Amino acid sequence: MKKYVILCAILLTTAVFVIPASAAITAHFEFSVDSSNPMTIHFTDKSTGNPGNWFWTFNDGGAISNERNPTHTFSGEGDFRVALVASDANYGNENTAMKFIKVTRSGVTEDNSGSSSSSGSSSGGSSGGFSMPALSFGGITIPNPLDLIDEYIKLIRVMIIPANYKI
Template sequence: MKKYVILCAILLTAAVFVFPASAAIIADFSYSVDSSNPMTIHFTDKSTGNPNTWFWSFGESGAFSSDRNPTYTFNDEKEFRVALAASDGTSSNENTAMKWITITRSGVVEDNGGSSSSGGSSSSGSSGISLPEFSIGGINIPNPLDLIDEYIKLIRVMIIPANYQK
């Protein structure tokens, strides 16, 4: 029995070094205004957990990027929801950060003072802003931020086919 316990301990120790657990990804980003054009914004990935796949949504129709640190020029002066989904290439280690920013010709105003993030190891994901599910006429209405998170994941698969995992 003692031999089996020692053997199991050796195997478990070896497994920790050979197959280390990946760190959970926490998506985050910052941005800066281009000095020559205030409508052009430079986004910088600040995610932790070693992501290797990025998907940005800039809040305008068709405005997406898979670059780690993209630059985007907005067309309109208004409020936009900018979201970053960072992943290690698997659907089990993904996280999303979102910031509402107002673009003006004189600069940018961040409306929510920070980011809210969601995702992680669960597929349903929970957002940094907690909104309860509610019911109207017996129909359950889910948290709208969870729906947005799932929509971003769907768009990632549609835009970048390599993100699709069987």
């Protein structure tokens, strides 16, 4: 029995001192317009905390990307919410950054009044510029709809985009 206790203590000590904790991820990105086509935007990941996975949504009909620095051509003019979810290699630590942009044939402008960044781990944090509480009715609690959307997006990332799935 003593041998097992000593072995467990050694393994626990090794795990604490050898395996580093993952750094907090802060998602952030910048963008620039392609000089040959103002509807084409180059997005550059500026996230900190050493993310290993990226998930971009462009809000123009379902286009998504899991590249670190994607280029996206918008199908038409309009106002779009571009979101980046940066996460560590195991999807255990993630953060979301969003920017609201106006795309026109003459260029792109950012609506800073709508941009936001929210933190969250795989277990929570609604993405968006505001937080909405869970709803309770007579002892029955309905989760925050924004949290449900976040969980749905995570499910899509893992099940639909095989390149994002790591074993």
